[in-house]
Amino acid sequence: xxxxxxxxxxxxxxxxxxxxxxxxxxxxxxxxxxxxxxxxxxxxxxxxxxxxxxxxxxxxxxxxxxxxxxxxxxxxxxxxxxxxxxxxxxxxxxxxxxxxxxxxxxxxxxxxxxxxxxxxxxxxxxxxxxxxxxxxxxxxxxxxxxxxxxxxxxxxxxxxxxxxxxxxxxxxxxxxxxxxxxxxxxxxxxxxxxxxxxxxxxxxxxxxxxxxxxxxxxxxxxxxxxxxxxxxxxxxxxxxxxxxxxxxxxxxxxxxxxxxxxxxxxxxxxxxxxxxxxxxxxxxxxxxxxxxxxxxxxxxxxxxxxxxxxxxxxxxxxxxxxxxxxxxxxxx
Numbered sequence: 001x002x003x004x005x006x007x008x009x010x011x012x013x014x015x016x017x018x019x020x021x022x023x024x025x026x027x028x029x030x031x032x033x034x035x036x037x038x039x040x041x042x043x044x045x046x047x048x049x050x051x052x053x054x055x056x057x058x059x060x061x062x063x064x065x066x067x068x069x070x071x072x073x074x075x076x077x078x079x080x081x082x083x084x085x086x087x088x089x090x091x092x093x094x095x096x097x098x099x100x101x102x103x104x105x106x107x108x109x110x111x112x113x114x115x116x117x118x119x120x121x122x123x124x125x126x127x128x129x130x131x132x133x134x135x136x137x138x139x140x141x142x143x144x145x146x147x148x149x150x151x152x153x154x155x156x157x158x159x160x161x162x163x164x165x166x167x168x169x170x171x172x173x174x175x176x177x178x179x180x181x182x183x184x185x186x187x188x189x190x191x192x193x194x195x196x197x198x199x200x201x202x203x204x205x206x207x208x209x210x211x212x213x214x215x216x217x218x219x220x221x222x223x224x225x226x227x228x229x230x231x232x233x234x235x236x237x238x239x240x241x242x243x244x245x246x247x248x249x250x251x252x253x254x255x256x257x258x259x260x261x262x263x264x265x266x267x268x269x270x271x272x273x274x275x276x277x278x279x280x281x282x283x284x285x286x287x288x289x290x291x292x293x294x295x296x297x298x299x300x301x302x303x304x305x306x307x308x309x310x311x312x313x314x315x316x317x318x319x320x321x322x323x324x325x326x327x328x329x330x331x332x
Contacts, residue, residue, distance in 0.1 A: 007310045012317065019320045022329050026076035027069065028267040028279055031084040031091060037105050039125065039135040046190045047281035050082065053271035062093045065272045070097060073264055076327055078293075079103060082270070085110060091118075101327050103156070105135075106143025112150070119328045120153040125186070126163045127170065134160075134192065140173065149178035152328065154221065156292075160186045161201045162194065164208065171212050175219040182221045182326055183209055184292030185230055189284055197290075206231040221332065223322050225315035230295050233287075236305055236312070240294075242286040246301045247279040247294045260301040296323045 004016060033050040035042075044050055056062060069077070077094045078101050084091050085108040094100045095118050102110065106122035125131050128138040147153045155174050159167060167183075174181045185205070188195045197205075209227040213220045233240045246261045252275060253261065267276040276282070280291050299306070299319045306316035324330045 002307050004307070004313065007307065007313050012310075012314055015321065016313075016317050018330065019317065019324055022324055024076055024324070024327070024329060025073050025263050026078055026327075027074045027265055028078045028080060029094070030081055030268065030270040030276075031079050032082035032087045033270055034086055035081060035083040035105075036086065036107055037083070037135055037137065037139070040190050040192050041125075041134060041186060041188055041195070043187070043189050043281040043284055044080070044082065047283040049269070049276060049281055052276070053269035053274040055270040056272045059089050059093060061272065062090050066093055066097050075099060076101065076329075078327075083108070088114070091115070099327070099329070105139055106146055107139060109146035117152050117328075119326075120147065120150070121156045121182075121326070122147065122153065124155045124157045124170070124174075124181075126158070126160050127166060130160055130162050134195075144173070144177045144179075147177075147179060154180035154182055154326065157181050157183045158186050159183055159205060159209075160188075160195050161197055161205075164201060164204050167205075167208055167212055168215070171216050171219060175216060179219075180221050180332060181219055182292070182322075183212070185290040187280070187284065187288060187290045189281070202231040221322055221325055223315070223318040225299075226292075226296065226319050226322060229299060229319075230290055230292060233290075235298060235302065236308075239287070240289070240298060244298060245278060245286060245289075245294055246297045247291075249275045249277060251275060252277050262297055262301060293323075 005013060008016060033055055077098045079091060079094060080103045083105060084102050085104050091102055095115055101119040103121045110120060122143045124140055125134050131138050171181060186195055206227050210224050213222050229235050238244060243255060244259050247265055249266045250264050267279055269276060279294055280289060296319055299316060300323060303316055306312040325332055
């Protein structure tokens with residue numbers, strides 16, 4: 001019988017032991033329905049989720065709700081929107097109670113005297129040209145001034161097919177302002193012409209992501225196994241999709257058989273009552289979803305499947321470590 005200790009040497013066993021104690025239990029919260037950008041390909045607006053519920057405006061009800069989430073066992077609050085920084089009082093209500101991650105476009109600076117160690121992920125959709133086409137603005141020029149050198153901030157770099165051969169310049173820009181970067185791929189929910197992936201492009205970007213990790217290991221937070229998973233859409237020969245996704249809201253999960261999934265995961269709308277189907281949107285085609293966190297979680301909940309060999313288990317450890325670093329459960 002294969003066990004963790006029989007597959008790992010002392011070095012890898014210590015790495016396993018460090019993450020095995022974390023027991024991360026996350027849920028996702030729409031802090032607001034509003035945003036100060038309208039990006040082509042943003043699932044929140046393209047799917048109409050910003051109209052799914054009216055925002056709860058009473059801060060006291062947010063505080064009571066967060067307390068109930070803690071009692072439900074949540075130990076990581078992932079804040080999205082809309083743009084969470086438009087409602088810093090709600091963000092603060094989470095931050096004062098829970099380990100909190102705030103996804104933002106970076107146009108509003110989170111005051112560090114109020115949120116000294118809150119993890120921040122800044123969305124970036126490629127080059128200045130791509131950002132202007134997809135988001136109407138070059139956000140990096142603004143966000144990099146707000147967060148340069150911030151030890152609790154990284155760029156969530158959504159790579160599009162237009163950036164093949166161009167990612168190194170972006171990685172260098174991020175390195176030069178003293179920040180980290182994590183990469184994922186655009187799902188192109190709105191079918192913007194020229195931004196859907198071909199198999200050849202996915203092969204090319206996988207090689208490029210691997211090369212960036214090798215060249216900039218102090219800047220890029222990633223793993224080559226993650227690159228394989230997100231570009232092929234397969235894990236141990238199994239295709240990603242609705243019947244495999246781990247990030248489905250527990251009360252809406254009627255799959256049979258039910259796959260391995262995140263414990264008690266829920267994505268809440270901003271009225272604190274309505275629930276969304278999953279970590280992205282009901283209108284997204286699961287077979288083409290390239291959400292980075294969903295794919296990381298897919299690996300993480302399938303530890304036993306990765307115990308078929310030493311290399312498979314090491315791959316699992318590297319992805320778990322990557323996820324834990326991105327949410328600061330362990331240091332960079």
